[in-house]
Every structure is written in structure tokens, then in C-alpha cells.
Amino acid sequence: MSKENTQILKQRREKADALANLGVNLYSNTFKPANRIKELLPKGEHLVAEAQDETNYTYSVAGRIMSMRKFGKAAFFHLVDNSGRMQVYIKKDSLGDEIFATFKKWDIGDIVGIEGKLFKTKTGELSIMADKLVMISKSLRPLPEKFHGLTDVETRYRQRYVDLIVTPESQETFRKRVEIVRLMREFLANRGFMEVETPMMHPIPGGATAKPFKTHHNALDMDLYLRIAPELYLKRLLVGGFERVFEINRNFRNEGLSTRHNPEFTMLEFYQAYATYHDLMDLTEELISWLSDEVNGTMEIEYQGTKVNLAPPWKRMTMDEALIEVAGINPADLNDPDRVMALAKEKGIQLEEQAGPGKAKTELFELLVEEKLIHPTFVTSYPTEVSPLARRNEDNPDVTDRFELFVTGRELANAFSELNDPVDQLRRFEKQIAEKGDDEEIHSELDVDFVRALEYGMPSAAGEGIGIDRLVMLLTDSPSIRDVILFPHLKAEVLKQTKKKKNKKKSVPKDV
RNA sequence: GGGUCGUUAACUCAGUCGGUAGAGUAUCUGCCUUUUAAGCAGAGAGUCGUGCGUUCGAGUCGCACACGACCCA
Numbered sequence: 001m002s003k004e005n006t007q008i009l010k011q012r013r014e015k016a017d018a019l020a021n022l023g024v025n026l027y028s029n030t031f032k033p034a035n036r037i038k039e040l041l042p043k044g045e046h047l048v049a050e051a052q053d054e055t056n057y058t059y060s061v062a063g064r065i066m067s068m069r070k071f072g073k074a075a076f077f078h079l080v081d082n083s084g085r086m087q088v089y090i091k092k093d094s095l096g097d098e099i100f101a102t103f104k105k106w107d108i109g110d111i112v113g114i115e116g117k118l119f120k121t122k123t124g125e126l127s128i129m130a131d132k133l134v135m136i137s138k139s140l141r142p143l144p145e146k147f148h149g150l151t152d153v154e155t156r157y158r159q160r161y162v163d164l165i166v167t168p169e170s171q172e173t174f175r176k177r178v179e180i181v182r183l184m185r186e187f188l189a190n191r192g193f194m195e196v197e198t199p200m201m202h203p204i205p206g207g208a209t210a211k212p213f214k215t216h217h218n219a220l221d222m223d224l225y226l227r228i229a230p231e232l233y234l235k236r237l238l239v240g241g242f243e244r245v246f247e248i249n250r251n252f253r254n255e256g257l258s259t260r261h262n263p264e265f266t267m268l269e270f271y272q273a274y275a276t277y278h279d280l281m282d283l284t285e286e287l288i289s290w291l292s293d294e295v296n297g298t299m300e301i302e303y304q305g306t307k308v309n310l311a312p313p314w315k316r317m318t319m320d321e322a323l324i325e326v327a328g329i330n331p332a333d334l335n336d337p338d339r340v341m342a343l344a345k346e347k348g349i350q351l352e353e354q355a356g357p358g359k360a361k362t363e364l365f366e367l368l369v370e371e372k373l374i375h376p377t378f379v380t381s382y383p384t385e386v387s388p389l390a391r392r393n394e395d396n397p398d399v400t401d402r403f404e405l406f407v408t409g410r411e412l413a414n415a416f417s418e419l420n421d422p423v424d425q426l427r428r429f430e431k432q433i434a435e436k437g438d439d440e441e442i443h444s445e446l447d448v449d450f451v452r453a454l455e456y457g458m459p460s461a462a463g464e465g466i467g468i469d470r471l472v473m474l475l476t477d478s479p480s481i482r483d484v485i486l487f488p489h490l491k492a493e494v495l496k497q498t499k500k501k502k503n504k505k506k507s508v509p510k511d512v
Numbered sequence: 513g514g515g516u517c518g519u520u521a522a523c524u525c526a527g528u529c530g531g532u533a534g535a536g537u538a539u540c541u542g543c544c545u546u547u548u549a550a551g552c553a554g555a556g557a558g559u560c561g562u563g564c565g566u567u568c569g570a571g572u573c574g575c576a577c578a579c580g581a582c583c584c585a
Binding site: 009011049072074078089092122141142144145149155259480491492 | 513519521522523524525536537538539540543544545546547548549550551556557558578579580581582585
């Protein structure tokens with residue numbers, strides 16, 4: 001990691017001091033750019049090389065200096081603002097000796113304001129001939145090299161601000177992320193969904209099976225858990241009469257990190273009364289294919305070298321069908337609970353004592369099928385055993401009216417027709433708690449209030465969760481979840497301390 | 513938790529058999545008023561991730577640790 005007293009940093013500070021001594025405000029807050037670079041570019045389109053803008057209008061722009069070519073009495077540099085990039089031409093003649101002397105202390109990385117007139121250079125690049133210069137923020141640290149940029153991923157994650165300055169692809173990814181979320185809200189709002197905010201701190205973590213983060217409220221003297229899912233609160237709103245609700249916000253899971261897992265991640269959850277999981281499959285393929293088209297201009301995308309066709313309709317198959325068709329399992333084996341269990345053992349799957357054939361089947365699916373589902377595929381009929389909140393299928397109580405969506409071998413969404421029978425719900429909670437009872441880290445407590453809510457009557461409904469981070473990964477061709485989260489979690493950075501002449505011991509005040 | 517790889521100048525990277533640390537960019541100085549990876553000449557810049565060990569001698573070999581990447585659980 002970077003050291004804090006290097007030659008290059010000293011030089012930058014000395015330069016800043018020299019500039020201040022010339023009477024320049026290094027951090028002025030008076031310059032207000034009247035123009036954005038993007039809107040200037042068309043204004044000079046018609047000009048030929050070496051021609052001046054005939055209107056002779058003075059424009060003003062502000063931004064960061066990203067490259068610099070200095071001569072003895074002139075210079076070119078590129079200025080970048082939020083909208084684009086443009087060349088500025090500086091001439092000693094037109095600025096005067098004093099101003100030009102201060103300009104000589106400008107560096108790549110400085111944020112500056114420019115006023116001037118448009119012209120085209122010999123090589124035909126539209127530029128601003130500066131007649132006024134304002135230092136807005138003097139940069140004290142050098143930017144990464146102009147040609148290779150910043151390639152060290154650790155620095156890109158830890159110092160995302162530098163990454164955003166010098167890596168246009170990174171900027172583009174996060175712009176797309178913002179756009180995807182904005183479009184999602186628009187899509188759902190257009191269908192009558194209302195966006196709500198439910199608690200992030202839960203007295204009882206529920207709605208999923210995961211290890212929660214624990215915290216404590218001092219005034220109430222009670223433990224709280226960062227939510228692992230908003231599901232049980234959103235369903236309470238269905239009880240309350242809000243028929244279409246959604247929430248886009250963070251979930252927290254105290255588990256491992258990987259290219260697909262960040263301890264906090266963003267989830268869209270939405271619930272629609274009087275709908276079934278079939279309705280949500282229609283809605284999901286419409287939503288995601290539309291998002292791809294809006295953001296990438298196509299439904300046929302490439303993810304890490306693999307072509308993926310997001311154009312509807314998408315494949316729909318039951319878990320049994322997937323095991324038979326994709327994994328080549330004998331249908332007879334799937335209908336016999338003992339043979340399912342045996343098959344799982346055969347494939348090296350280690351099952352917990354309480355696990356039944358539903359769990360075994362799901363594990364087989366995860367092992368043998370998941371990674372092979374490249375194009376979007378809805379897998380339905382999940383075993384009831386692994387779906388404690390989903391409605392049982394009317395014809396076969398062993399499976400639920402549930403689907404998960406897989407794209408590029410990864411789970412992207414999970415949805416089901418909701419269980420609204422309070423008696424069944426209570427039974428399933430009790431069973432779930434009995435099974436997880438030995439795992440202290442998975443906090444098991446029956447959410448009595450949720451059952452009470454169901455007892456008031458929750459309309460038939462279907463609900464779904466879509467992992468936003470993974471969706472953004474797919475639509476931006478990003479290999480790691482850290483590439484789509486602005487500030488991903490890493491271990492604490494060990495900053496190298498500059499050696500001091502004496503290590504003064506800090507006096508530690510004793511507790512009185 | 514296990515395995516593999518990585519960590520050298522501000523950035524991007526070389527560094528042979530273990531023998532006094534290299535380049536490009538950036539920076540500084542000089543020249544340079546249409547350049548755009550500007551150019552020419554010169555200069556400075558390093559606790560080689562940290563620690564211990566082997567050795568006459570370690571960026572290089574060994575061990576431990578830290579951080580990161582990928583794979584596996």
C-alpha cells in the first residue's frame with residue numbers, strides 16, 4: 001500500500017504551497033461552470049481544422065485534468081467532467097505572464113475551471129482556447145499511469161474513487177447499475193406496485209435461512225439482527241391491504257465472501273396479491289429481458305465469453321425434469337424417496353440427520369444441474385421440505401408452487417406462491433426450528449407475530465426476490481460481485497506507517 | 513478452513529545461476545506557442561509486503577505471518 005512521505009507526495013505539496021504563495025486559492029468555491037462538456041462538442045462539429053467558432057461566444061466548463069502536454073509558452077490538456085472529455089489550449093500570449101506562471105504549477109489530477117472560446121486545432125480536435133483559469137481543487141496525489149491505468153484489483157476496490165477517475169469501464173458499470181435499479185422501479189411502479197421500507201433491524205431474523213449479524217439496542221436493552229430478508233414484513237403489508245408492494249434494499253448475511261457473495265447485498269423483493277408463481281415467471285422474463293434491452297440495446301448478451309439469449313420465452317421445467325433431462329437421472333429413482341437418498345450419498349453429498357428426500361433432491365440439483373443452466377431457465381416444483389414459506393402444490397403436497405431462475409449457472413431469482421394458511425405456516429416454522437436447533441449461529445425463534453398476522457387473513461399472493469448484484473453482474477459482464485458493488489467488503493487495510501524518528505508511546509488512560 | 517498464484521519506485525511491469533536494484537509512464541530541471549501515449553537533453557525517486565532463518569552474501573532459497581486474486585469446502 002502507498003507510503004505517506006514519498007518524494008512524489010512531497011513535491012506535490014511543495015508545488016501547492018508555491019501556488020498558494022502566488023496568491024492562488026487552492027480550493028476555491030466560486031467557479032460555476034455554465035456548460036457541460038457534452039453539450040459543447042456539437043457546437044463545434046461544423047468547424048474545419050484551425051477554424052475559430054464564428055459566434056465568438058465564451059463558454060465555461062469545470063472538471064479534472066486527465067492529461068497534459070506542456071510547451072514553453074503554451075500547453076494542451078484534457079479536461080474531464082461528468083459528461084465527457086475535451087481538450088483545452090493554453091497560450092501565454094492570451095493569459096499574460098502572471099497567470100501563465102500559476103498555470104505552470106497545474107498538474108494532472110487537479111480540478112479546474114476554464115472559460116474560453118471554441119476552436120479546432122490543426123488535427124481537427126475541438127478545443128477550448130482558455131482566457132480564464134480557476135483552480136478549484138489542487139490534487140496532492142498523482143493518478144495512476146495514463147496508459148495502463150489502475151489494474152491492481154485490491155486498490156481498485158479499496159480506493160474506488162481512484163478507480164472511478166481512471167477506469168472508464170468501471171464508471172460505465174456503476175452507471176448501468178444505477179440505471180437498472182431506476183428502470184426496475186419504473187417497471188414495478190407502472191404495474192401498480194408501491195415501494196415500501198421495512199425494518200433493517202429485526203428482533204427475529206426470518207424470511208430465509210442464513211447466519212445473521214447481531215447487534216444490540218442499548219436503550220431497549222435488546223438484541224437485534226440485521227435482516228437476512230424482508231419477506232415476513234412485506235407479507236404483513238399484504239395482510240394490511242397493500243396488494244402490490246416491493247422493496248429494493250440491503251440484506252445482510254454473516255457468511256463467507258466469494259465472487260458471488262458480499263456480506264451485504266441488494267435485493268428486490270416484491271409481492272403481488274391474487275397472483276401465482278406462473279404470473280411471476282411471466283413478469284420476470286419480461287422485466288429482465290426489457291432491462292437488458294434498455295441497458296445494453298440487446299437481449300442477446302455475452303457473459304464472460306458465453307453467449308446468453310435473454311429473449312423470452314424462457315425455458316420452464318420442474319426440478320424432476322431438470323434432474324432427468326440435464327443430469328440424466330433415471331425417472332424411477334426420483335419417485336422413490338429411498339433411492340433419492342441413496343443417489344445423493346452415491347454422489348458424495350453429505351446430508352444432515354434430519355434431511356429427507358426433498359433436501360437430497362435439491363442437493364442433487366445444485367450439484368448436477370445448476371451450473372449447466374446457461375440460458376435463462378425457470379426451475380419449478382421445489383420440494384416442500386426446502387421451502388418453508390411457499391404454498392404447497394394442490395395436486396402434490398410434497399412440492400411447492402415455487403421457482404428459481406438460473407442464468408449462466410447461477411441463481412438469479414427465487415419466487416413462489418405464498419403460503420397463507422396460518423396453521424400450516426406454524427407447523428412448518430416449528431419443524432424448521434426443530435431442525436436448526438443445534439446451530440447456535442442461526443438464530444431460531446418462532447415469529448409468533450407473523451403467524452398472528454396470517455391469522456387475520458393474507459390474500460393469496462405470489463412473491464419474488466431478485467438479487468440485484470448478480471443481475472448487474474450478468475448485464476455488465478462482470479466476473480465478480482465486487483465489480484458491481486461500489487465499496488465491497490475487504491479485510492481491514494494495513495497502512496504502512498512512515499517511520500518516525502521516535503515512536504512515542506501513547507499514554508493509555510486508565511479506567512477510573 | 514484447504515490448495516494454487518501474487519505482493520519490487522506514485523502507476524504498469526522486468527529482474528538470468530544467490531553477488532551492490534532496472535525500464536516505461538508520472539515527477540523535477542533546461543529547451544520548446546497546434547500537441548494528443550508530444551518531442552529532445554539531464555536528474556531525482558526503493559525498508560524489493562512483514563518477520564525469522566540458511567548463507568561470506570538473499571528481491572532471488574526455506575519457514576511463519578499479513579493482504580489480495582482464483583479454485584475447492
